[in-house]
């Protein structure tokens with residue numbers, strides 16, 4: 323079972339059907355979807371499908387969380403089960419409302435989820451992936467202390483401009499996390 327997680331400003335609540343309208347409003351904003359899927363805003367039916375998939379993916383304490391400040395929806399985060407390949411056992415990610423960008427919220431929620439994954443779930447390595455050109459997402463991953471593992475899919479073209487620059491994988495181990503946390 324996923325826990326509710328309290329960060330300094332954010333409360334991360336395990337995602338449930340009450341959050342669907344927030345997810346629909348989020349994906350309706352083109353600037354949010356710029357580096358995701360086909361790079362365009364999503365219709366309600368498509369978001370409903372994704373929402374159901376998110377809920378179904380939950381297991382062993384992993385899944386999706388919706389973040390609030392008080393009663394205000396900020397966005398959602400994932401610490402989701404992965405294939406336990408060389409990149410790790412769980413993938414971390416985030417999608418926030420532009421109303422809350424550049425205020426440290428993505429980092430705050432992700433940091434709380436890294437702590438949860440390593441301390442509560444005893445994971446040993448967590449990874450993230452994003453488009454090479456998604457500077458905002460990459461800045462969050464660097465801020466979390468995650469390292470660039472590789473760039474892949476270079477030359478593959480999608481409907482997103484400059485997608486041919488490919489995707490990047492970032493990783494962090496439990497040991498690296500503990501070292502960072504104990505640093506002054």
Ligand SMILES: CC(C)(COP(=O)(O)OP(=O)(O)OC[C@H]1O[C@@H](n2cnc3c(N)ncnc32)[C@H](O)[C@@H]1OP(=O)(O)O)[C@@H](O)C(=O)NCCC(=O)NCCS
Nearest residue numbers: 354417418423424425426427428429452457458459461462
């Ligand atoms: C990417 C995203 C999650 C960033 O969220 P955020 O809450 O603004 O990030 P933070 O405020 O925690 O910023 C962390 C760092 O990233 C930097 N940053 C954030 N957005 C940035 C951007 N667009 N370009 C460059 N740097 C950026 C911040 O300045 C900060 O750097 P600092 O530690 O040196 O001050 C947010 O823009 C978003 O939800 N985008 C749409 C969805 C998306 O692309 N998700 C990622 C999919 S892989």
